[in-house]
Amino acid sequence: MLTTSATEPQAFKDAVRTQWNQSAKGWNDHTAQIRVWLRQATEAMLDMAGVARNSRVLDVAAGAGDQTLDIAQRVGPQGLVTATDISPAILTLAQDNARRAGYNNVQTLVADGELLPFEPASFDAAVCRLGLMFFPNPLKGLQELHRVVRPGGGVCTLVFSRPEKNPCIGILMSTALKHAGLPPRDPYQPGGLLSLGKPGLADELFRSAGFRDVATTVLGAPFRLPSARHYLEFIQSSASPIQQILGKLDAAAAQAAWSEMEERLDQFTTTDGWEGPNELLLTAARR
Secondary structure (H helix, E strand, C coil), rough: CCCCCCCHHHHHHHHHHHHHHHHHHHHHHHHHHHHHHHHHHHHHHHHHHHHCCCCEEECCCCCCCCHHHHHHHHHHHEEEEEEEEEEEEHHHHHHHHHHCCCCEEEEEECCCEEEEECCCEEEEEEEEEEEHHHHHHHHHHHHHHHHHHEEEEEEEEECCCHHHCCCHHHHHHHHHHHHHCCCCCCCCCCCCCCCCCCCCCCHHHHHHCCEEEEEEEEEECCEECCCCCHHHHHHCCCCCHHHHHCCCCHHHHHHHHHHHHHHHHHHEEECCCEEEEEEEEEEEEEC
């Protein structure tokens, strides 16, 4: 059976929780841009998972809950959405967003995606949007999804594809590592932004977790913003690995890194603004 694990996974999770608690407001403040960027991918994810009226849906690594609200609308008042995340701070924002939007069918619960606190077959469907790649052991996370979704229920995850199709991430990472005096990293190492982008890996993990009818769809998702600087402001507001690397530098050294990133990212400026290439993988399966 295929396994994937990171060194000292608990320390990794603790660090991720701390960073997302600190970045929660900044991420939530960019909801409008994130929503436009991932609108098509989110709709496809919900379709592939079989999110339907009156169903019980689990949203893992839900963040501030942009997609949670889409699920709540789909399942209707008789349905239920349970949004989990490792960060209490960002889940508080998700619950507030649901309340302000008038959805009473959303509940939130702080939980580790690799150890879900639910009984077997508790949900009709489950999704995880841009979260599974951060799991130190994504196979364990998928095994948990397999356990808590009812037989016949659908699951769909959304992750970044391979490095050459996501050049902005490569620019950010290579520049940050260079300024921090660190060696290049394997882009597929567990817990990284591109860790599940290797062709065939997601399918293999899903099958190893016990899922059937596994299929991965490739989807282009360019990030359109006014400028490269706006993209960097978005990155600076998130708990990305870039922040982890540059957080160890003094202010001047960190600023030098951000300035070089902006210069390199300017290559994606068009006559209509900035358009950063991204490619995503939607992996859907049945319990």
